[in-house]
Amino acid sequence: MATMPGHGLRHVTTMRPWLRTFRSSTSLASLPSHFTEDSEQAQPKTDKPSSYFPKRGQTLELVCESLAFKGKGMCKVADTGFVVMCDRALPGERFIGRVTRRKGNYAEVTKVKTISPHWDFVDAPCEYASYCGGCKTQNLSYEAQVKAKEHQVHELIIHFGKFSQTELESQSIMKPIVPCEIQFHYRNKMEFSFGSQKWLPRESLMDRQDGSDNYALGLHAPGFFDKVLNVDKCLLQSEPANMVLAAVQDCWRDPQLGLSPYNVYSHVGFLKHLMLRTGRNVKTGIPELMVNFVTSSYKPELLQPLLGKISAIPEVVSIMNNVNTSVGNTSLGEMEYTLYGKSSITENLRGLTFQISANSFFQTNTHQAEVLYKLIEDCAGLRGDGSEVVLDLFCGTGTIGLTLARRAKHVYGYEIIPQAIADACLNAKLNAIQNATFIQGDLNKIDESFGNNFPKPDIVISDPNRPGMHMKLIRFLLKLKAQRIVYVSCNPATCARDLDYLCHGVTEKGIEGCYKLKSIQPVDMFPHTPHIECVCLLELS
Numbered sequence: 198m199a200t201m202p203g204h205g206l207r208h209v210t211t212m213r214p215w216l217r218t219f220r221s222s223t224s225l226a227s228l229p230s231h232f233t234e235d236s237e238q239a240q241p242k243t244d245k246p247s248s249y250f251p252k253r254g255q256t257l258e259l260v261c262e263s264l265a266f267k268g269k270g271m272c273k274v275a276d277t278g279f280v281v282m283c284d285r286a287l288p289g290e291r292f293i294g295r296v297t298r299r300k301g302n303y304a305e306v307t308k309v310k311t312i313s314p315h316w317d318f319v320d321a322p323c324e325y326a327s328y329c330g331g332c333k334t335q336n337l338s339y340e341a342q343v344k345a346k347e348h349q350v351h352e353l354i355i356h357f358g359k360f361s362q363t364e365l366e367s368q369s370i371m372k373p374i375v376p377c378e379i380q381f382h383y384r385n386k387m388e389f390s391f392g393s394q395k396w397l398p399r400e401s402l403m404d405r406q407d408g409s410d411n412y413a414l415g416l417h418a419p420g421f422f423d424k425v426l427n428v429d430k431c432l433l434q435s436e437p438a439n440m441v442l443a444a445v446q447d448c449w450r451d452p453q454l455g456l457s458p459y460n461v462y463s464h465v466g467f468l469k470h471l472m473l474r475t476g477r478n479v480k481t482g483i484p485e486l487m488v489n490f491v492t493s494s495y496k497p498e499l500l501q502p503l504l505g506k507i508s509a510i511p512e513v514v515s516i517m518n519n520v521n522t523s524v525g526n527t528s529l530g531e532m533e534y535t536l537y538g539k540s541s542i543t544e545n546l547r548g549l550t551f552q553i554s555a556n557s558f559f560q561t562n563t564h565q566a567e568v569l570y571k572l573i574e575d576c577a578g579l580r581g582d583g584s585e586v587v588l589d590l591f592c593g594t595g596t597i598g599l600t601l602a603r604r605a606k607h608v609y610g611y612e613i614i615p616q617a618i619a620d621a622c623l624n625a626k627l628n629a630i631q632n633a634t635f636i637q638g639d640l641n642k643i644d645e646s647f648g649n650n651f652p653k654p655d656i657v658i659s660d661p662n663r664p665g666m667h668m669k670l671i672r673f674l675l676k677l678k679a680q681r682i683v684y685v686s687c688n689p690a691t692c693a694r695d696l697d698y699l700c701h702g703v704t705e706k707g708i709e710g711c712y713k714l715k716s717i718q719p720v721d722m723f724p725h726t727p728h729i730e731c732v733c734l735l736e737l738s
């Protein structure tokens with residue numbers, strides 16, 4: 198392990214009209230808040246600026262026009278063009294909404310009653326679909342979901358990326374979205390929370406009980422950090438994972454066991470989270486499951502009765518206990534204990550074996566990750582003669598870089614989380630890959646010396662998290678001038694902004710763009726949720 202001078206990085210070898218108003222400024226801080234969670238500064242503008250503003254508590258009859266980013270329904274108030282956003286309103290749906298809050302120059306409403314359903318209504322198979330924060334669009338046919346996602350990417354690329362419709366069309370830049378073949382049971386990881394306050398829908402509030410009847414294990418209701426929607430089964434996770442969830446639900450409230458959920462106010466209580474991860478035995482292909490209890494202290498004797506029940510489920514090969522004594526609500530433990538079986542599970546991705554521990558990052562939809570990584574490989578276009586250098590930015594546990602290493606001369610991966618770097622090195626070893634170097638460091642804090650420790654790459658892969666790339670990294674890439682950049686994004690708004698910078702430059706900062714956008718490929722990794730992944734190919738112009 199070496200330290201890079203200058204930046205302290207460690208080397209470890211192994212078309213909606215109102216959108217147009219945003220065109221003038223697309224810095225991260227100026228993206229509208231419903232396109233990025235990172236800003237509250239710029240908000241959607243209505244067609245005609247007006248003094249009209251609905252009052253808080255006022256009810257309005259509305260028709261949802263389209264789905265905006267994050268899956269909120271975009272509607273306009275009749276005669277005024279005033280924009281309101283409504284969670285779970287779907288295109289074509291006519292409904293009554295109650296104004297809950299003002300956000301800049303638009304308002305948010307909650308749906309009170311549907312007058313007539315949307316165009317592509319389907320019955321949601323999950324009983325929690327109307328409340329759960331996990332899935333928001335189960336009531337929309339899958340074809341309509343992917344169409345809406347494709348449309349959002351298209352709009353953002355035009356309005357934030359500043360690419361013209363003609364350019365996108367004439368050069369076939371915008372590719373049709375790749376749907377996910379498996380629309381349920383696709384998640385290999387779910388994290389449920391234990392809570393001392395059960396979230397109940399409005400109509401059931403009168404049924405609220407006290408004591409352990411109010412305990413819940415499930416998902417946080419949207420907007421409530423302290424209330425948990427009790428979930429007995431989640432249609433997004435695997436069947437064996439649902440068996441474990443049912444087994445825990447069956448007994449954890451039993452007063453004889455002395456188990457209590459952690460209370461986020463009093464900070465008293467034992468059980469914080471239940472994390473379920475599904476992998477595969479790489480030799481047999483049989484699913485294998487890791488169960489991880491996140492608790493506020495280390496008291497394995499309290500978990501013993503649960504262990505007996507869970508370990509009887511044949512797919513369970515690992516039961517872990519992450520102890521997190523902090524008042525925060527994260528699942529990352531300060532200490533980790535193996536209570537049963539092994540401390541990690543395995544998964545296969547593009548012919549490689551990956552070892553997954555309780556806290557390591559791994560693509561959550563393995564099936565669609567195969568599709569995504571194949572697209573990345575195709576975009577990277579490695580000649581396969583082992584002569585090219587790949588720079589894998591935001592490499593996580595090294596999965597993308599390692600899948601490319603087989604055809605490259607060398608892969609250099611950069612990532613902020615030390616544990617992910619350790620996993621990347623382990624994964625390289627596990628697959629006998631020796632031409633990969635993983636480096637821990639913060640890509641938002643690079644300086645002039647960044648780049649001195651690796652040769653000029655032929656291909657850059659950049660897969661940032663939601664805020665996208667820092668301007669320092671954009672500057673670096675524009676100076677580096679690698680022949681090809683494959684930009685993988687989980688946020689099409691910040692992706693569009695970064696593509697704009699890389700291709701068109703940033704005039705006010707005197708930065709010139711030098712890339713040409715060759716293709717944008719949206720991929721649906723998470724059916725029924727608002728998330729959209731994109732793979733973009735840029736070439737030196």
Ligand SMILES: C[S@@+](CC[C@H](N)C(=O)[O-])C[C@H]1O[C@@H](n2cnc3c(N)ncnc32)[C@H](O)[C@@H]1O
Pocket residue numbers: 558559560590591592593594595596597611612613614617638639640641642660661662687
């Ligand atoms: C979307 S994930 C991509 C992971 C990986 N490429 C993959 O496909 O599994 C983004 C990664 O960027 C890392 N990251 C976030 N901010 C970073 C920063 N400032 N510097 C370096 N890495 C960062 C995260 O820890 C995460 O692993």
